Amino acid sequence: MNVYYEQDADLAVLQNKNIAILGYGSQGHAHALNLKDSGMNVCVGLKTDSASCAKAREAGLKVDTVAEAVKWADIIMVLLPDQTQKSVYDNEIAPNMKSGATLAFGHGFNIHYKQIVPPADVNVIMIAPKSPGHLVRRTYTEGNGVPCLIAVHQDATGDAKAIALAWAKGIGGTKAGVIETNFKDETETDLFGEQAVLCGGSAELIKIGFETLTEAGYPPELAYFECMHELKLIVDLYYEGGLSRMNYSVSDTAEYGGMTRGPRVIAANAKAEMKKILEEVQDGRFAKEFIDECNSGYKKLNELRESNRNHPIEVVGAKLREMMSWLKKK
Ligand code: NDP
Ligand code: MG
Ligand code: MG
Numbered sequence: 049m050n051v052y053y054e055q056d057a058d059l060a061v062l063q064n065k066n067i068a069i070l071g072y073g074s075q076g077h078a079h080a081l082n083l084k085d086s087g088m089n090v091c092v093g094l095k096t097d098s099a100s101c102a103k104a105r106e107a108g109l110k111v112d113t114v115a116e117a118v119k120w121a122d123i124i125m126v127l128l129p130d131q132t133q134k135s136v137y138d139n140e141i142a143p144n145m146k147s148g149a150t151l152a153f154g155h156g157f158n159i160h161y162k163q164i165v166p167p168a169d170v171n172v173i174m175i176a177p178k179s180p181g182h183l184v185r186r187t188y189t190e191g192n193g194v195p196c197l198i199a200v201h202q203d204a205t206g207d208a209k210a211i212a213l214a215w216a217k218g219i220g221g222t223k224a225g226v227i228e229t230n231f232k233d234e235t236e237t238d239l240f241g242e243q244a245v246l247c248g249g250s251a252e253l254i255k256i257g258f259e260t261l262t263e264a265g266y267p268p269e270l271a272y273f274e275c276m277h278e279l280k281l282i283v284d285l286y287y288e289g290g291l292s293r294m295n296y297s298v299s300d301t302a303e304y305g306g307m308t309r310g311p312r313v314i315a316a317n318a319k320a321e322m323k324k325i326l327e328e329v330q331d332g333r334f335a336k337e338f339i340d341e342c343n344s345g346y347k348k349l350n351e352l353r354e355s356n357r358n359h360p361i362e363v364v365g366a367k368l369r370e371m372m373s374w375l376k377k378k
């Protein structure tokens with residue numbers, strides 16, 4: 049696995065280029081501001097009625113429509129929601145993109161699942177920070193960066209990888225380390241991780257733990273603390289030092305109970321199901337299902353959101369978080 053640092057990337061590659069960043073959300077604002085502060089010529093592409101236009105201008109950035117920014121640009125970074133990218137690409141990017149331009153992404157979904165098929169005369173690259181956008185910005189302003197993945201899907205000009213590395217450097221990534229991958233691996237591991245472990249797996253574990261306690265007659269407040277609130281403390285330990293640090297830090301009782309009972313909860317059937325979920329990611333069934341869901345107006349997604357909102361753990365959680373002065377309301 050190739051890992052790149054400061055000396056492996058040259059900012060001069062970006063210096064005389066016009067850089068368009070489409071979108072000014074979580075990732076867009078971080079890429080745009082970090083590159084501007086790295087001395088690059090940046091323009092943000094947005095809809096004219098977007099509230100983000102004013103925010104970007106106040107931060108000292110040029111702002112234009114997507115079509116105009118793309119016409120002007122040598123490098124176009126697409127930081128729009130994944131489900132919006134195809135229609136913006138078809139209607140506003142493709143008709144305006146210069147030959148020899150570089151089309152860049154922060155996640156591989158639309159290229160890997162062929163929702164976007166760029167012409168052969170443009171570079172197609174990815175620079176994916178492994179963190180939310182606000183941390184990409186904050187670490188940069190503190191003189192650091194977050195680890196990033198880069199990938200080259202199409203190299204029309206012969207310097208696609210140098211551009212990806214320079215971009216990673218411009219947003220601070222080479223200070224932490226940049227790992228080279230490909231669109232397939234980034235997309236498939238990202239989807240699997242969020243489905244099986246990070247979002248899907250952890251949410252279900254929390255819910256059934258809470259249900260088991262409350263159905264046995266224990267107060268929902270206690271169940272909330274044990275099954276949701278304290279999880280953050282445990283995850284922080286994983287984050288700092290892996291499984292060993294978590295087991296070192298908890299009591300011997302928790303360590304023994306966890307190691308002997310955990311594998312009964314997450315047992316062979318869990319791994320068998322995870323393998324099926326991975327297959328659905330790999331063969332495109334998940335992507336097709338999600339694209340169909342978006343195209344039909346998010347009916348199922350809205351139903352699932354509603355049922356999650358009404359789960360008893362959400363009701364008691366909202367009440368208990370009122371007691372936590374350090375949690376600022378958003
Ligand atoms: P956000 O939802 O935070 O921001 C999307 C931006 O796109 C907003 O500024 C929005 O405008 C703008 N936008 C939406 N539709 C259009 C349109 N039709 N025309 C022009 N602009 C539009 O997205 P994220 O930053 O979360 O995600 C962007 C990409 O980065 C995705 O590919 C995602 O997978 C990837 N990524 C995200 C990470 C994250 O931490 N969030 C981590 C790593 C990768 P407005 O401001 O008006 O809403
Ligand atoms: Mg993801
Ligand atoms: Mg305990």
